[in-house]
Amino acid sequence: MFESLTDRLQGIFGELRNHGRLSEADVDVALKEVRLALLEADVHFRVARDFVKRVRDRAVGVEVSQSLTPAQQVLRIVNEELVETLGGTAGRLDWTGPVPAPILMVGLNGQGKTTSSAKLAVRLRKMGQRPFMIACDTFRPAAIQQLVTLGKQVGCDVYEEGTEASPVEIARRGLEWGRDRGHTIAIVDTAGRQQVDERLMDELVELRQAINPTEILLVASAMTGQEAVNVAQAFHARLGLTGLVLTQIDGDARGGAALSIRAVTGIPVKFLGVGEKIEALAEFHPDRVASRILGMGDMLTLIEQTQEAFDHDEATRLQKKLLKGQFTFDDFLGQMQSVRKMGSLQSILEMIPGLNQLTKRPEIQAALNEKQFRRVEAIIQSMTTQERALPQVIDGSRRRRIAAGSGTKVQDVNQLLNQFREMQGMMKQMSKGTMPKHLARLMRQS
Amino acid sequence: MFKFFRRPASDPGAETSAGVSQAATSDAVPTASITGSLxxxxxxxxxxxxxxxxxxxxxxxxxxxxxxxxxxxxxxxxxxxxxxxxxxxxxxxxxxxxxxxxxxxxxxxxxxxxxxxAGDTGLYLPEEGVGVVLVIGVNGTGKTTTVAKLTRYLQLGGRAPFLIAGDTFRAAAIDQLKVWGDRTGATVFAQSPGSDTAAVVFDGIGAAISRGADTIIIDTAGRLHTKTNLMAELEKVRRVIGRRQAGAPHETLLVLDAVTGQNGLIQAKTFMGSVGVTGLVLTKLDSSAKGGVVFAIAEELRLPIKLVGTGERIDDLQPFDPSEFVRALFS
Structure with missing residues (x-):
């Protein structure tokens, strides 16, 4: 639904290649699109307004360089400014002072406080700490059981007293309990608040005074709309937040809330909640969130996942084979399995700028069908070693055998053989330094 | 096939036809008025x-x-x-x-x-036989709480909801629903955490029918609409419901947090495409959030908002009435 900002700017600046400098008029047209992109990403309208103003000041009069198109030029400034705003001080946790150092987790209902508490515990333990959790959400039914269950899952102690005692009492006794057991950090899970609920806010303030936390982390969903600013301000004003945990970043929300909260309260984003798995708490990288906000995908995450999934030496070897046109079906199968290790193809494509819109189209959806992959796998596995290395030996009778062996039709086998030949041809072409036309077009768009 | 589901209006004889807003019946729900919560x-x-x-x-x-x-x-x-x-x-x-x-x-x-x-804001459940309501949404929007509130709401309408704990994933979600079951007196059908939701739902519907329940409300695990495997699981649950009980689910309610920004539109679109949503429940409207994304959803998807969550108490669930909603915003 959201056209990538790059595409839109490219469109606007299409005829601008001859200009020497970016004029005010050029920049203003571009910034209208930037503003719209920010608003679509749920950046608070005031933050968006200030942001656009800053970019304008920087962009007007900038020389259009040889290497970058005007669109890229503006985008670069926008991106730099975004990264600067989001970044700044590094998101380190502070646990100096008396042990166990209390970390207070606060936020609205349903943003993922309890889950983030457990994820944080896992992370801290990996860093050599001995964390435990205190269940102070006495309000939501079964919130305590949820924390206890998560604690068991990750092998982390949980201190709880049920729902009768006050959170302040529970936290005080919890800290003593943890100290006796040699824990170094206490993660204090609190009840979800509606910002308007003064009574619960008061309780949090009391809790803060009682345990004097070294960190007060606001847990907020990347899906949060314009309200993010008011929420963060309200919590910050009463509690003095030290950082933000941005959750549900594994969805397709663009997470403008992070920019809004950072710009208005100045608190840094410390962690990103990225998945259902308990290990899924990631370090915050401003550049990644910046490109998400701009709807430009998340290339860096993709590159990292690729590095994890592929063996580097193997990749070099394959590259050589590819360029020489010696790529075999065995290599192809290996590649396919590596790709699938990275997650569904759809999620991979969604991270590539310009391609994320493509994945929403029905014909692409059909092509990404996992069944299709299993079929291709079956076909290749029904080939002999010789056939995989030298596909040209596959004649009519072999095709029928392969089809029967893999439970597919001869047409399916033919289709795969054709695609494979085409791919080999394409690779040879690329190794000669010319890029196949349709690939070149695709690259330009993104 | 379905009769319009009548709430215990102060004037039970009043004919409320499909397509007409529920402003007339909303005063039957013994809670603060929508105007107050807004x-x-x-x-x-x-x-x-x-x-x-x-x-x-x-x-x-x-x-x-x-x-x-x-x-x-x-x-x-x-x-x-x-x-x-x-x-x-x-x-x-x-x-x-x-x-x-x-x-x-x-x-x-x-x-x-x-x-x-965007369409009709009424809830449609059959007057004969068992009515099935499927409650879905992304994580943390308040699905389980909505199931509890809906239970109370339907109880006040003279129905006896039977709850199925389909959220077998989130730690303690089953316990949370059981607590609500105790508070509302509704039977909760649950199996062990981690079991297959479709299987739980299949068995649960059977149990509900044999007990002669008139309404089944199914809680499901929160899932981000971008997780294809989890969306496929939900599609399976929906298929199983349809196979177990012809014509069901009669209502598939997408629970949307009023705090949600523009992603709400994408959520609604994706859930609609995969399991066919019949209406929205807009929750946490008692916060300072505006819930303005409903306008974008209504405009683009023609998906009506059927209920609004207006507080943290069990009876803080109201029927949604477009004209009253907008009037309340400006009065």
Missing amino acids: GKTRGGLFGAVRNLFRTAGTLDAAFWDELEERLIAADVGAHVTADLITELRARDARRAFASGEDAETALRELLEAILAR
């Missing part, structure tokens, strides 16, 4: 819009810019806002608004029209 919204940015209308001397460019920003601040979304402003400005150009109030009336009408176009 007080915070009204005092917030829509309140600001209202003040803007009151103070505007001339409707100049600055007036429109500010109006635009305020609609955006309410999460109405850049596109719907642009359309609204364009329309209002066009009307102003044709025949100038005499005052800010005139512009307010026009905006209110436009907003109401968007919600009205």
